[in-house]
Amino acid sequence: MSSAPLIVPQSAEPWWKGAVIYQIYPRSFADANGDGVGDLPGITSRLQHVADLGVDAIWISPFFTSPMRDFGYDIADFCGVDPVFGTLADFDALVARTHSLGLKVMIDQVYSHSSDQHPWFAESRSSRNNPCADWYVWADPKADGSPPSNWQSVFGGPAWQWDARRGQYYLHNFLVEQPDLNLHNPEVQEAILGVARFWLNRGVDGFRLDALNFAMHDPELRDNPPLPPSNRPRSRPFDFQDKIHNQSHPDIPAFIERLAAEMRSHGAVFSMAEVGGDHWAREMALYTQGPDRLDSAYGFNFLYAERLTPGLVADALSVWPEGAGQGWPSWAFENHDAPRAISRWVAPEHAASFARLKMLLLLSLRGNAILYQGEELGLTQVDIPFERLVDPEAIANWPMTLSRDGVRTPMPWVGDAADRAFGSVEPWLPHGPDHGALAVDVQTGNPESLLNWTRSLIALRRAEPSLARGALTIRRAEGDVLIFERRAEDAAPLICAFNLGLTDVSIDLPPHHHLAATGKVERDRLGPYAALVARIV
Structure with missing residues (x-):
């Protein structure tokens, strides 16, 4: 169903201010070649659905060349498309189709680390005096052979891995297969800016910057102090530390200014950082401060919250004061890393009514609204059995974590199709057992559905300047x-x-x-x- 043209009041503000952004997780959106994994041609084939929602932009999670140890966030070629997703020509066709529908294109950029299969790392680990020797974070062991600091990985265990070829440890804030780039090195910064230029020159309209506060480390390798006692659950050693030395380095804003200048030289592109951690409020304000830094940032205020309360909303909004030089917020209730909000925040018997309230709240907040694929359908978190898990974090921490796999299951397009019209009968993750009844075709034909409610609310937001950009x-x-x-x-x-x-x-x-x-x-x-x-x- 195509939406009727909407007359929207003209604004002098940039296109992204007050935008609704639709996040696409490419492995699970649509499979064009039947191999069980979603791909770029699949996205292109289903873009009309996104346009019919009335959103302003799409954000595509990583599709770059990768061994897929972390499903695309471990990149082996920052300027390549992994064959499982298609080709550069497929990406160009996707951009052209998106623009023809009046939408902007945002893509993920991962600058804090690469895959251990990246040619830069292969050269860096080969010796201590090669051209890329200082492109990653290497350090000698302590006198007893133990790691150079007490830093812990997000995925569990020490953030240091011994490498016999160099006789040193390398830093990995995430998986062992994701060595951290040394962005203190000017050559690395230049290489990363070259990556940004590559995608900007292909017509990209904006970047979502992954784990940006991990981009630089403390060169003195000082130990992190412990966090004070807390009622928050701690399932990983990482949760016990105040991560002030392996992330949040004071030189990050200077690199941000270089990146922002590169982006603005290409026109009206939009920059949005992901900022998590214990000091997220300070860092989001810092990274978006003034005209020379990023346009926006979003944190984890809602993504892992067990309940949606007025206090939670008020606290989140308080971080973003209005006024000259202040950044512009973006909000997400769900994404590819966090369990479905509808399954966290409400009992199943109240899910339908709560989903409508949740959507109205998200689209009423001051800032940009990020919709994760399937959120407009009210998709629930899928309980993936241990033997079907592929998420390395879920496998490592099972059963003490809600699997990211459960929010990455395939989109249901046609309710009564064997594969929900995803494109493959045996997809990489199973369909949710209740998702057929929530499929796009089922909801399109129901005037009272959450899908049609979402379309109407986005139209209202576009028509009301106070809702889109007001104080x-x-x-x-x-x-x-x-x-x-x-x-x-x-x-x-x-x-x-x-x-x-x-x-x-x-x-x-x-x-x-x-x-x-x-x-x-x-x-x-x-x-x-x-x-x-x-x-x-």
């Missing part, structure tokens, strides 16, 4: 009630009210006219998981 002022955030106002210059102010709980709540709103509402909405009350966006009159 946000919280009026109430207590108990289960969240009320905030959105207001843009020369546009009607809006009031947004949400009941995040299972009992009726009283509300006191100014005179208003409903623009979108879900659940039981009365003049002074909201029912369970009810919400509204209204124009103040």
Whole structure:
């Protein structure tokens, strides 16, 4: 179903400010050649669905040449397309098709590390005096042969791996097969900027920058201190440390400025950093500060939260004050690394009503909204049995972690097709057992579906400047009630009210006219998981 043309108020703001961005995980979106793995031609074949949503841009997770130890985030050729996904010509065709539909193209860039199969690393580990000898983080052992510092890997165990060829340890903040690049080295920075230029010259409109606060380390290799006691679960040695020396180095902003300058020299491209860790708020503000750094950043405020509460929303918004020189936020409730929010935040019997509220909230926040593929369908987290797991983090930490595999399962396009029209009967991960009933074709034909609700909300966001780019002022955030106002210059102010709980709540709103509402909405009350966006009159 194609959407009717929408007349959108013109704005002097850049295209990305207030954008809705649709994340595509290429292995699981659509399989064009029937090998069980999604690919670039598959994405191209299904782009009409994305355009029909009314979003502004797509963000494609890694499709680069890789041995796939971390499913594309271990890159062996930063400027190549892995054969499992297609060719550079397929990528060019995807870009052309995306642009013809009026959408922008964003891709992942992974600058903190490479695969151990990258030619740079093969040369670097061959000796201590080759041209790439200092392109990765190498260090001698301590006198007793142990690693040079106490740094721990995200995936468990020490962040140092012994290499007999050089007689040294190399740093890997993630998998052993993902050695860290030494971005303190000017030659490495130049090489990485060359990678950025390669993709910008192919028509890319923006980058999502993976794990950017891991891009530089402390050259003195000082030990990380322990974190203070906490009620937060700790399933990995990594969780016990304050990672102040193997990430978050003060030289990262200078590299960011070089990268941002390169991107802006290619026109109106958009830069968005992923920033996690214990100091995410400070780093997101630092990386987006002023006109010479990145446009936006997003963290893990919502991605691993066990509950959606007014306090959680208020705390997340407080990190992004308005004013000159301040960065612009981006928000994600789900992505390829985090369990489906619909399975984390609500009991199954309330999933349908909650999904509508969740979508209205995401699309009402000040900032960019990131939709992960299938979120518009209300897809649930899939319970992948241990013998079917392929995610290295899930295998290493099983059963103490919710598998990333469970959020990476194939998109269901046709509910009654054996393969859900993904393109292969035996895909790399199994379909969710309840996903057939949530398939695109099933929901397209239902005017009350979450898919059609999402389309209507994105259209509303595009038509209301206050919703897309306006200031946000919280009026109430207590108990289960969240009320905030959105207001843009020369546009009607809006009031947004949400009941995040299972009992009726009283509300006191100014005179208003409903623009979108879900659940039981009365003049002074909201029912369970009810919400509204209204124009103040």
